[in-house]
Amino acid sequence: MTHHFKPAQDFCAPVTPPDRVLAFYQNRLLIKKTSNGVAIPQYRELASMDLAVGTRLYLGKRHNAVYSGWAFQEEPALPDDLELAGLRSLFGRMEDTEFQIAGYAMQLLNWVAENRCCGRCGNAMTFEDGERALTCTACRHTLYPRISPAVIVAITSGNRLLLARSGRFPGQRMFSVIAGYVEPGETLEACVQREIREEVGLSVANIRYFGSQAWPFSGSLMVGFTAEHDGGEIRVDGKEILEADWFAPDRLPEIPGKISIARQLIDWFVAHH
Ligand SMILES: [Zn+2]
Numbered sequence: 001m002t003h004h005f006k007p008a009q010d011f012c013a014p015v016t017p018p019d020r021v022l023a024f025y026q027n028r029l030l031i032k033k034t035s036n037g038v039a040i041p042q043y044r045e046l047a048s049m050d051l052a053v054g055t056r057l058y059l060g061k062r063h064n065a066v067y068s069g070w071a072f073q074e075e076p077a078l079p080d081d082l083e084l085a086g087l088r089s090l091f092g093r094m095e096d097t098e099f100q101i102a103g104y105a106m107q108l109l110n111w112v113a114e115n116r117c118c119g120r121c122g123n124a125m126t127f128e129d130g131e132r133a134l135t136c137t138a139c140r141h142t143l144y145p146r147i148s149p150a151v152i153v154a155i156t157s158g159n160r161l162l163l164a165r166s167g168r169f170p171g172q173r174m175f176s177v178i179a180g181y182v183e184p185g186e187t188l189e190a191c192v193q194r195e196i197r198e199e200v201g202l203s204v205a206n207i208r209y210f211g212s213q214a215w216p217f218s219g220s221l222m223v224g225f226t227a228e229h230d231g232g233e234i235r236v237d238g239k240e241i242l243e244a245d246w247f248a249p250d251r252l253p254e255i256p257g258k259i260s261i262a263r264q265l266i267d268w269f270v271a272h273h
Pocket of ligand 1: 137
């Protein structure tokens with residue numbers, strides 16, 4: 001049975017030591033190699049090691065196991081059964097819920113690292129009791145973790161799907177669905193229309209919610225939609241999008257891996273066409 005993760009009410013660690021530690025050094029997670037994959041290390045396995053830990057966050061509990069998030073100040077010297085690994089490379093190699101907790105930890109640790117000082121008055125920030133927030137020690141300005149909403153949309157035309165190659169990774173051959181960040185003051189639906197117009201010059205109808213995914217690598221909430229082509233010819237800007245085309249389900253180009261909602265949208269298209 002799957003046990004759900006319960007986030008802590010605040011980030012101040014309880015007096016008792018944690019059970020499991022999600023420790024990061026420069027976005028790489030400390031993992032323990034096991035016979036059937038990787039696992040999150042137990043606190044007792046790390047307690048005797050000489051580790052330079054900066055931030056320690058109390059993350060929450062899962063089935064009475066207390067999870068803590070650590071940020072190393074310098075690269076730790078590790079025994080053979082422990083290693084640092086990029087979080088993305090661990091998808092499918094560790095249990096899904098622990099992968100999600102690790103993404104939560106990474107996002108929060110990055111948020112703390114980027115907000116040591118108050119953006120309003122410049123004094124030090126500290127953890128607020130009873131809130132998942134940072135508060136300024138001088139002016140009491142409170143800061144909650146920031147999430148950037150983004151839309152991601154599968155555009156269909158009959159039994160073909162629009163896929164585009166991004167200018168952000170010019171060396172890659174990979175094609176994906178259209179995505180972009182929501183602007184201030186914009187609805188999700190308006191964002192879908194605008195991104196599609198800007199990136200591939202099309203208009204769409206029948207915009208429908210598909211599902212969503214937290215994406216810790218960029219601190220985003222990806223909100224997935226499907227939409228139908230309603231006018232215009234493909235026109236790319238050659239910068240943000242290098243090429244785009246309509247693809248039949250049995251003739252797809254190189255597409256993203258199973259980790260992403262982009263792939264779930266593409267798999268949905270293949271399953272329904
Ligand atoms: Zn302040």
